[in-house]
Amino acid sequence: MDYRQATVCRKISCTGIGLHTGKKINMTIKPALPDTGIRFVRVDLNSSPMLKAHYDNVVNTMLATSIGYDEYRVSTIEHLMAAFYSLGIDNAVVELDGPEVPAMDGSAAPFVFLLNDAGISLQRAYKKFIVIKRPLLVEDGNRSIAVYPSKELRISYMIDFEHPLLKNQKFDLLFSGQNFVGEISTARTFGFLKDVQTLKKNGLAHGGSLDNAIVIDEFRVINKDGLRFEDEFVRHKILDFIGDLSLAGVHIIGHFVVERSGHSLNVSMLQKLMSTRECWTTVSFKSRHESVRHRIKIPSFGFADPVAA
Numbered sequence: 001m002d003y004r005q006a007t008v009c010r011k012i013s014c015t016g017i018g019l020h021t022g023k024k025i026n027m028t029i030k031p032a033l034p035d036t037g038i039r040f041v042r043v044d045l046n047s048s049p050m051l052k053a054h055y056d057n058v059v060n061t062m063l064a065t066s067i068g069y070d071e072y073r074v075s076t077i078e079h080l081m082a083a084f085y086s087l088g089i090d091n092a093v094v095e096l097d098g099p100e101v102p103a104m105d106g107s108a109a110p111f112v113f114l115l116n117d118a119g120i121s122l123q124r125a126y127k128k129f130i131v132i133k134r135p136l137l138v139e140d141g142n143r144s145i146a147v148y149p150s151k152e153l154r155i156s157y158m159i160d161f162e163h164p165l166l167k168n169q170k171f172d173l174l175f176s177g178q179n180f181v182g183e184i185s186t187a188r189t190f191g192f193l194k195d196v197q198t199l200k201k202n203g204l205a206h207g208g209s210l211d212n213a214i215v216i217d218e219f220r221v222i223n224k225d226g227l228r229f230e231d232e233f234v235r236h237k238i239l240d241f242i243g244d245l246s247l248a249g250v251h252i253i254g255h256f257v258v259e260r261s262g263h264s265l266n267v268s269m270l271q272k273l274m275s276t277r278e279c280w281t282t283v284s285f286k287s288r289h290e291s292v293r294h295r296i297k298i299p300s301f302g303f304a305d306p307v308a309a
Helices: 078-086 111-120 177-184 192-202 232-249 263-275 288-293
Strands: 005-006 011-019 024-031 038-042 050-052 058-060 066-069 072-074 094-095 120-126 128-132 136-140 143-148 153-159 169-174 189-194 214-216 251-253 256-261 280-283
Touching: 011 111, 024 066, 024 111, 024 256, 038 072, 078 111, 078 177, 078 232, 111 120, 136 263, 143 263, 153 232, 169 177, 169 232, 177 232, 189 192, 189 232, 192 214, 232 256, 232 263
Parallel strands: 038 094, 128 251, 153 256, 189 214
Antiparallel strands: 005 120, 011 024, 024 094, 038 050, 058 066, 066 072, 128 280, 136 143, 143 256, 153 169
16 A cells, blocks of 8 residues: 555546537646646646636536636536546646546546556655544535545445436445446446437537437436446446545545535535534555554555556
């Protein structure tokens, strides 16, 4: 187990369509120095503005998580952020020539593949962890997120939509990079056929297709290949949650119990948690012995063999 920060070994690129803008977007991921965090750069704009992926910079949570300031926006960052988080990549610069991260297949799996291909480099600085000390609850109607003290990161998630395929789905994830890659990363975003035209009239889902989303009519999934998991819907909601959770900028050790949440409540929870200082403490570990002494189980991150700095 290594508790050091990490970045990618080399720059790597891909091209895809933005789920909501429908625009072709080129993306390049580059190594970054320790304590940089994940930063997005809009290279299509004259000033090439840079923005850190952080909950304070979230400007929109309508069907995706968007960060920005003034007129500068980067949208739909959650799947890429979940991939960074699961592989333990703390520092990277993401260059985009458009306003949105490419959708790829609607999951985080293509980003996990891309990052593993780039390789992971361990750095001299140590990761920071937030350890939950006291419970915290946020609610919005019948939606809620509670977090409790735990020796490891655990996410228990429930969804319940008015649809026969989406009734009372539950999934319990003991987080590790391996569990994320094997059980969560390939779960795709989903939407309802009846909502497509309304979304497009409101400037959303212009790049949505059966290639990058599960589409559901009143009774069934209309994608010819069907589902990757019987409970793919709740698994994808956990993927989104992890992507939003990463906006803390540090790894959180606690048990999250989530019911019917979405990007808006995820970010609200994170803002409340981080401002409620008595609920958590910050720690860093330089050895397994230190984490054992604190009775904390640090996640193992991803499958790639890291390269020591």
